[in-house]
Amino acid sequence: MSPTTPAVAPAARFTDLLAAEWIKMRSLRSTYWVLVLSAVVAIAINVNAVHSDLPYIDQPPPPGPDMRPFKYDPLFHGLNGIACGVMALAAAAFGAITVFGEYGTGMIRTTLAAVPDRGAVITAKVALVTAITLLLGTAVSATSFFTTNAMLASRHVGLSIDDPGCLRAVAAYALVVPVCALIGLAFGAVLRHATASIVAVVGLLFIVPLLFGGDRYRFLKEIGNHLPLAAQSRLGLNPDSYTGLGTCPGTITGSWIALAAWALVSVAVAMTVVRRRDV
Template identity: 35%
Template sequence: MTAPTTTDSTVVPGVSPVEHRARFSDLLAAEWIKLWSLRSTPWAFAGTVALILTVTVVGAAADAQHFAGYDKENKAYFRMFGAVGSSFSTGAATVLIVGAGAIGAITVLGEYTTGQIRTTFTAVPARRSVMAAKVAVVTAATTALGVGAALLSFGAAQGILAGQDAAVGLGHHNVVRLLAISAALAPVSALVGMGLATLIRHSVLTIVATIALLFVIPSVLNTRSHLSASILHMTILQAWRRIGYGQAPTEMWPWTVVGACAVLAVWALVAAALAILTPNHRDQ
């Protein structure tokens, strides 16, 4: 006769079974798997980097061609300032902003459009924890995207400019700051895409809203009036430009680097809050 064995699944009469909650590390692992199980994810990352490199190569090639015709004074000026700008241009920043914003949006829309989000919230009722894990994973992945894109863009541009002896290194004035803030564009934009997707929950409308917010609005605004300049200063693209490129001496409505950093921080925090808190009180 053998002694009875007990397991964790044994139910004691009159006592409710203990519900084991998923650890946050488990949620992170699950969200990481879900992110890369989407077919669109690798293509979105690769396509964003490819477009950035295309913009950078075309711009650097044009700069190198113009550099050959500069006089000594203009060549010195280009080496000091122009070569840095070639490393990550406004065009490259725009591509990164739109691409990362779309990536953030599809990580949420992928579950809402297929209905998988219902299964996720049924398995893990702690919705805020699930969304916080999703935010953390997307932030980490797009930060890597931003760092990789910035470094590859810098390498491609300086490789082309080296042919005209116009290249600069990482230790050159303002290079590290430009690359760092350019890399930060990716996670901030991705969080905006996530926040909008959680709020809107419609693929087409979310993508349109993301592009309008991150690209269209900054493109149509100008600094001719104080109101327009103030609104422009609150956009992600303009904050990047202020931190990475500095401020022109003739700026009519000047603002600070600290203010630009605050703009990016507010965008990221508000978007993350929308992504984490919105699903908690809405039916799925």
């Protein structure tokens, strides 16, 4: 090679992209503080919900109108929807900020100048966001389940992970967190604005489901059954509980498919937008 010939830098490996994305995420202290605090809050909500119920378990109420005896549901209380909503919102915000944060600061230009392959860049973001939020969701779900059921053991109403529906409920509670993170990532890629992305996430996760409730119109109920938090709620339902499913209940298979579809569509949207739109 001639002395005047410039050396060609080797192409970035995927592991290099993962390392670069990890540095970006780690450098923003607010991101991991939000995730850690939301996990702690979610576990505290679940534990407190069961702890508050202990006096009532000792003195169960009389049978209801159907004359069935009271039966406490550890899954409903120990993996409750409020804590799930906290984690879902935090994960969605985290996913969104990994994209709109770079566009807001202009760092995306540096990233794409160093790695022109936009598909590889967004794939690295998706992989890291999914891994982090899946780990966090699993920690919250498993800790909440085993802690709350250990508290209920003395009342002889606790459940084991081997009991019907328990493993499915714990898995769904964990998986909805990365699914919501990918939804947030997609909104961040499309909107590229902090406020707009967070408002869109809140609207989809918490406002839109209000439009698809009730049992009067089947097609509306079917749509509502396949929204992210509704699908998780159906998968977390205790087969032994007395909770009614309404006239148009979601199915177990359909709920799993819904969660997978939300994740895949979100990744596809983010990938398409980042590759086709100008910086």
